[in-house]
Amino acid sequence: MNPISDIDSSTGPEPLTLEQTRQIIDSQRARVDAALVVDESRLYTAWGGAWLVGFLGLWATSGPDALFPSARAAAFGLFFLLLVAAMAFTAVHIARATRGLRGVSATTGRMYGWSWCVSFSALPVLIFSVERGGAPRAAIDLLWTTLPALLVGVHYMMAGAMWQDRTGFVLGGWIVLSACLAALTGPPAAYLVMSLAGGGAFLVAAGWSVTRQRAQQRGSGCVSAP
């Protein structure tokens, strides 16, 4: 085999210099990472915004000392719309990043997705059953506020464990704690706890992820990395 003719047949007359080689690898790697990697910071921002604004709206319109008691239905509607928007954004972002990929990661991701779907489908069944058993309205409201947050927190911890993502793992643990804190606080302040401690934590995690991504981009490329 003649290596020179093999190189020349596909790269033109000039062989690659070492520096050109390094640049090709680093730029292609950056391009692939930007296209294939799910950007958690965007997902955290979407969910953080939805929780922060949505729960704040519920808090401002609930209880005897509500700031805007007449707008309670509107606050529920707004929260629902925000959650649907965050869900749609998440689905589109993940679908775009992972399209055309098959194999172990895709299977893991699909099973993880089904875990969200199945557990959240179970929620209304459980809570309506508790309500039918005679639980008071305030307790049901508390379950609707904290149980979804518990599932979210547990899923983030699971994802952190599976994909070695410490930010996601810590965020998940914090959301579980926030749900406990909200339950202990009771309505209507529980909404405020979920807005600030829950939604706020998503936004802090988003900021942290962006900082970390920038630090990694500033660091050495994959050629000079150890």
Added chain:
Amino acid sequence: MRLGAVTAPFELDPVIHAAARLRVTTTLAALATGDRIAFPRLQALLEMTAGNLSTHLRKLEDAGYIEITKTHQGRIPATYVALSARGRIAYQDYLAALRSLLAASMPASSVGSEASGA
């Protein structure tokens, strides 16, 4: 020694050391072990024509560096590409060789750049 004109010597695997195949293997190496990518998505990430990409994939397949899986999605045929275990090792070896060559050329290349800038 004219370092501006230094080209990679033969320690660098000639199957990988070509701009197009280097970009292909870099893309495939970014996937986790056990993952494969559809031909059209790979083509989009590389911005190569289908014919050109096929040519380079054939060379990589002949060297045993990639595995091509042909399957069907419904009635539409689909082609998936993955780095083989051998290809992943070859790519890692290639990166290691490149790093040592870059490290060896570094002090002198800074001299070379000063000379060319003067």
